[in-house]
Amino acid sequence: MDEVSFLPTFPLFAANMMLVGAVLLCGLAAGHVFARYLRLPRITGFVAAGLVLGPGMLNLLDRSTLAELSIFVDFSLGLILFELGRRLDLRWLTRDGRLLASGVAESLLSFLFVYWTLRFFDVAPMYAATAAAIAVATSPAVLLMIVHDQRAKGPLTERMLTLTGLNNVIAFLVITLLFGFVHLEYKANWVRALLHPLYLIAGSAALGYLAFVVARWLARWFGKREDIQFIMLLGLIVATVGLAISYKFSVLLALLAFGVFAKNLDRNHDLMAVEFGPGGQLFLVVLFVITGAGLQLPELAVAGGLGLAFVFARLAGKLAGLAIFAPLSGLTQRKSALLGVGMVPMSAIAVVMVQGASQLYPEFGAKLSSIVLSAVVILELVGPLATQWALRLAGEIDPTAQERP
Amino acid sequence: MTMTLEFSRSEALTMGIELELMILSTHDWDLMRGAGDLLALMAKSPHPGDIKPEITESMIEISTAVHRDYREMLVELSAMRDAVIGGAQRLNLAIAGGGAHPFQHWSEQRIFPKERFFHLHEMYGYLAKQFTVFGQHIHIGVHSGDDAIYLAHMMSRYIPHFIALSASSPFSQGMDTDFDSSRLNNINAFPLSGTMPFVRDWDEFNGYFDTMRTLQVVETMKDFYWDIRPKPEFGTIEIRVCDTPLTVEKAAVLGAYAQALARHLMLDRPREPSQDVYRVYSFNRFTACRYGMQAGFIDAYARGRRLLKEDIAETLDALVPHALALGSGAALAEIGASLDSGQNDSGWLRETFKQAKSLSDVVRLQSRLWAGEQRSRPDR
Numbered sequence: 001m002d003e004v005s006f007l008p009t010f011p012l013f014a015a016n017m018m019l020v021g022a023v024l025l026c027g028l029a030a031g032h033v034f035a036r037y038l039r040l041p042r043i044t045g046f047v048a049a050g051l052v053l054g055p056g057m058l059n060l061l062d063r064s065t066l067a068e069l070s071i072f073v074d075f076s077l078g079l080i081l082f083e084l085g086r087r088l089d090l091r092w093l094t095r096d097g098r099l100l101a102s103g104v105a106e107s108l109l110s111f112l113f114v115y116w117t118l119r120f121f122d123v124a125p126m127y128a129a130t131a132a133a134i135a136v137a138t139s140p141a142v143l144l145m146i147v148h149d150q151r152a153k154g155p156l157t158e159r160m161l162t163l164t165g166l167n168n169v170i171a172f173l174v175i176t177l178l179f180g181f182v183h184l185e186y187k188a189n190w191v192r193a194l195l196h197p198l199y200l201i202a203g204s205a206a207l208g209y210l211a212f213v214v215a216r217w218l219a220r221w222f223g224k225r226e227d228i229q230f231i232m233l234l235g236l237i238v239a240t241v242g243l244a245i246s247y248k249f250s251v252l253l254a255l256l257a258f259g260v261f262a263k264n265l266d267r268n269h270d271l272m273a274v275e276f277g278p279g280g281q282l283f284l285v286v287l288f289v290i291t292g293a294g295l296q297l298p299e300l301a302v303a304g305g306l307g308l309a310f311v312f313a314r315l316a317g318k319l320a321g322l323a324i325f326a327p328l329s330g331l332t333q334r335k336s337a338l339l340g341v342g343m344v345p346m347s348a349i350a351v352v353m354v355q356g357a358s359q360l361y362p363e364f365g366a367k368l369s370s371i372v373l374s375a376v377v378i379l380e381l382v383g384p385l386a387t388q389w390a391l392r393l394a395g396e397i398d399p400t401a402q403e404r405p
Numbered sequence: 406m407t408m409t410l411e412f413s414r415s416e417a418l419t420m421g422i423e424l425e426l427m428i429l430s431t432h433d434w435d436l437m438r439g440a441g442d443l444l445a446l447m448a449k450s451p452h453p454g455d456i457k458p459e460i461t462e463s464m465i466e467i468s469t470a471v472h473r474d475y476r477e478m479l480v481e482l483s484a485m486r487d488a489v490i491g492g493a494q495r496l497n498l499a500i501a502g503g504g505a506h507p508f509q510h511w512s513e514q515r516i517f518p519k520e521r522f523f524h525l526h527e528m529y530g531y532l533a534k535q536f537t538v539f540g541q542h543i544h545i546g547v548h549s550g551d552d553a554i555y556l557a558h559m560m561s562r563y564i565p566h567f568i569a570l571s572a573s574s575p576f577s578q579g580m581d582t583d584f585d586s587s588r589l590n591n592i593n594a595f596p597l598s599g600t601m602p603f604v605r606d607w608d609e610f611n612g613y614f615d616t617m618r619t620l621q622v623v624e625t626m627k628d629f630y631w632d633i634r635p636k637p638e639f640g641t642i643e644i645r646v647c648d649t650p651l652t653v654e655k656a657a658v659l660g661a662y663a664q665a666l667a668r669h670l671m672l673d674r675p676r677e678p679s680q681d682v683y684r685v686y687s688f689n690r691f692t693a694c695r696y697g698m699q700a701g702f703i704d705a706y707a708r709g710r711r712l713l714k715e716d717i718a719e720t721l722d723a724l725v726p727h728a729l730a731l732g733s734g735a736a737l738a739e740i741g742a743s744l745d746s747g748q749n750d751s752g753w754l755r756e757t758f759k760q761a762k763s764l765s766d767v768v769r770l771q772s773r774l775w776a777g778e779q780r781s782r783p784d785r
Contacts, residue, residue: 087432092497151513155442155496158432162497224762269766273433329495332445396438398515 019065020072020286026053027289041384043145043288048381050292061293069290076287077141077352078241078255079280081168082233084140085259086273087158088165098329099159103166106321106340107136110167111174113317117309123371126185127364130178131371135314137171137347138164139383145284146387154396156335160342165260168347172253176200186361204249208257211240215262219270230274252352291348295377307374311382314375318343335394342390345383346376409611410626412550415471415640417671418731419546420664422478423468424649424656425459425539426489426775427506429499434768436463436509436537439498440517446495452488453481460522461514461537463506465489471546475661475733482653483777490776501772502656503754504539504574504588504648507764511535511578532595538588541571541647543660545667546640550607552671553635557601557642558678559670560633560663561686564646565693565702566717570740571647571659572697573750576764585697585751588648589690597623598630603680610635632690646690651750651774654739661728661736666720668727675723681705698747714744 027046034045053060093100114135118128143164147157176197183193215236222228237255244254262271319340326336359365391397430437440462447456457466467485472478486500493500514534516526526533547553572585584590592598604610617623626634632646644663650656669675685703692700693713702713721741728737743749753774758767 089431089497092431096495096497153430153513154438155498158430158437158497224766226763269769272763273765275433395441395518398513 019061020069023053023061023069023286023289024282027285031285041146041388042149043142043384044381046285046288047292047295047384050289051295051297052292053289054293054295056293056296061290066290066293069286072283072286073290073352074241074245074251075238076283078237078251079234079283080141080144080287081252081255082237082259082262083144083280084161084165084168085256085261086263087161088169088260088263089162090260090264092162093166096329098325099162100166102322102325102329103163104170105324106163106318106343107167107170108317109321110314110317111136113313113320114310117313118306118371121306121309126178126181127368127371130175130182130368131310133171133174133178134372135310135317135346135375136174137168138343139345139347140164140168141284141287141348142345142384142387143342145281145288146384146391148281150388150391150397152391152396153398154394156339156342156394157391157396159331160339160391163339164343165256167343168256169260171347172250172256173201176250176253182361182364186364200250200253203247204244204253205257207240207244207247207249207254208259209261211236211254211258212261212265215258216266216270219272224272226272226274229272230279233271233274234279291380295380296373297377304374306371307378310372310375311378314346315340315344338390338394342387342394344379344386346379348376348380410550410614410637412553412607412635412637413640414548415546416473417546417548417552418664418668419471419473420478420660421469421471421544421639421641422482422656422660423466423542423544424482424502424653425464425466425541426649427501427503427539428463428465428493429501429506429768429772431497431499434499434765434772436506436514437498438462438515439493439496440465442496443489443492443498447489447492450488450492452485454485456485456489458517458519458522460517460525460533462517463509463514464517464537464539465500472660473731475657475664475731475736478660479654479657482657486653486775486777499769499772501768501775502539502573502649502651502653503750503771504572504586505577505591506537506539507576507754507758507767508579509537511537529595532591535591535594538574538591539649540588540645541649541656541659543567543644543647543663544636544639544641545644545663547642547671548640550610550635550637553637553640553642554601554604554606554610555678556667556670557633557635558603558682559676560642560644560666561600562682562705563666563720564632564644564686565689565700565713566720567644567647567659567663568690568693569697569700569713570662570717570743570749571650571655572694573648573651573754575751575754576758576767579764581755581758584695585749586648586694589646589694592630595630597628599632600683600686601629601631601634603678603683605678648750651753651771652777653775655750658736658739661731661733662724662740665724665727665731665733665737668731669724672727673723676706679705697749697751698743714747718744 026049030049031042031045034040035042052058055063111132115128115132118131180193180197218232219229240254240258241251244251319337322336322340326333428437428439440458444458455468459466469478469481490500511534514537516522547556568586574586574588575581577587602613604613633642633644636643647659682705685705689703698714700713701710702716703710721737724737728734754767757770761767
């Protein structure tokens with residue numbers, strides 16, 4: 001029947017385009033239901049949508065589809081890390097040693113507490129250390145999304161974002177260095193163990209610097225037009241993500257470095273503080289749905305106890321680290337506790353980094369996943385709530401933000 | 406029941422200054438709700454002067470002690486500025502002068518949690534949030550209530566001087582308003598703004614106040630938002646039309662100008678209070694807000710029009726012996742210099758915007774200027 005060959009054949013071919021649209025709409029709808037009827041953070045709705053659509057439940061988003069969407073994940077993470085890097089004010093950190101000290105303390109204590117907890121559960125040192133390094137990083141995606149969604153504004157919000165930038169840098173560096181030990185663990189020679197982390201750190205930083213130099217040069221040429229600078233930065237972020245992938249650098253480190261250089265080396269202030277706004281939100285929604293799809297509830301049943309212990313050890317480390325330096329940095333103990341609670345969301349980005357290692361040593365990845373994934377499930381669902389709650393109690397969320405016409 | 410306002414006697418011709426300042430984010434240079442944290446931090450360490458909250462959480466008010474000498478005033482203002490900047494830096498906040506933040510949105514401002522401010526918000530609605538503008542108030546000491554009434558009436562003629570010299574709010578809500586001082590337009594909306602009624606002495610003023618209180622229009626003197634008002638508990642008159650200047654130096658200069666002018670008016674008694682001054686008042690005030698140093702001026706006594714600049718220059722001449730007696734010659738010379746250049750702080754802001762091309766850069770440079778790290782004239 002050649003006459004009707006223009007008709008589609010069944011089953012319908014699910015074009016990628018349609019898929020992204022569907023993911024976006026499902027995520028938005030679930031977010032709306034969560035925010036409006038359950039009074040929970042929108043993000044939790046996005047993650048829940050992914051969880052339901054993902055391989056664990058309905059399997060509408062199966063593993064191969066998720067793999068096809070990975071370019072969105074890379075780009076979204078790049079965007080977030082660039083934005084996070086731009087919030088990391090090194091002058092503030094060097095001027096106020098107390099802030100730097102509290103950031104280092106909360107990172108160190110959350111690492112140690114989680115490490116000891118996992119060792120108590122008889123997890124091997126190598127895995128315990130990598131999992132503990134993952135625990136250090138707070139999720140910039142969740143923080144930025146909530147700050148934007150709730151129009152949070154204020155000193156605690158600023159402090160939370162700066163400390164998050166700092167603990168992400170620390171976590172990335174530690175995980176990258178641990179790669180060396182992973183190589184050794186799998187009997188690779190020490191040259192490889194040394195060169196790989198070095199290549200990742202130096203290469204990513206150099207790429208980030210290059211992106212910054214180009215951005216500054218273009219910004220001078222284009223002038224102070226926010227719309228043009230916005231598109232220029234998006235273009236550079238896409239290009240940097242692509243280059244990092246082809247050179248096998250760390251996408252995350254490179255984009256974080258780009259942001260940090262843009263904030264701290266732009267002495268003439270050629271680059272404008274661009275709000276990624278609704279455009280950036282779009283990528284975040286897709287990112288959270290995909291993150292949710294990657295979660296698996298059965299993990300909770302198997303390793304729920306370990307996951308809970310992980311979560312509490314991590315929270316205790318953050319709270320203790322911040323509490324020690326709170327009085328010195330002009331924070332009340334209440335605000336310091338809110339700061340710690342606000343930093344509960346765990347960065348799925350760290351998990352992505354570990355996947356880099358899994359590609360080299362699948363066995364390592366599989367073992368590590370089984371340790372951290374139950375904690376990731378808990379924190380992805382509870383984390384946004386904690387942040388929103390902390391910012392609201394700190395009085396930095398505009399209560400009328402949701403009711404605006 | 407009648408309530409008489411007691412006028413406290415204070416040393417004549419002393420002065421005090423209050424400045425409302427912006428609290429800024431160093432990320433995007435928008436206003437930042439930092440007053441609570443900043444005040445809590447500042448309360449822990451000793452600092453000169455007094456630091457208080459203002460109606461919304463991105464504002465803070467500093468006020469000096471009582472001074473006779475303009476240079477001592479400047480020393481205290483500089484010390485207070487440095488103390489506030491020190492506190493702000495620990496919170497990664499920045500501070501700046503200027504009468505209005507160039508691009509803040511009034512709807513994003515939050516009322517500072519204090520009973521009086523909540524009451525004002527309830528009473529005035531969005532006007533309270535639009536009141537996120539930043540002024541300088543100058544207090545001049547007087548011996549008696551009668552002196553206060555006389556001086557307030559006489560000072561009214563000179564209000565356009567203070568507006569044009571201090572103007573620093575050309576941008577508002579992201580736009581150039583074409584005004585040199587857009588801030589005063591925000592104040593006009595309040596029902597009790599404007600000028601003191603034409604009463605002859607303190608007794609008559611008390612009669613007026615008592616009527617307004619009995620009719621439940623006001624409860625206290627604080628409810629009047631007049632451009633100049635007597636402040637019986639301090640024993641002063643308070644000039645409230647100045648925008649907060651971009652530097653403490655300018656703030657001290659304006660204080661010195663008010664002090665010398667008050668000395669001239671009280672000692673020389675050049676004229677008698679006249680209702681005519683109030684007949685041309687709103688128009689003169691508007692012209693000064695709109696055109697700043699380029700404004701015209703209607704002289705109610707001479708019954709003629711002239712340039713505001715000419716009127717200031719003539720006034721400066723009359724103030725020479727008084728500045729000499731008060732030791733504020735240098736301050737008045739500064740005013741002379743700004744007449745020559747025709748520049749006020751609004752001019753600086755517009756010039757800076759022309760070069761930087763972005764309002765957030767303007768605010769960043771404004772905050773460096775306030776901190777004393779930036780030249781007060783932009784490069785040509």
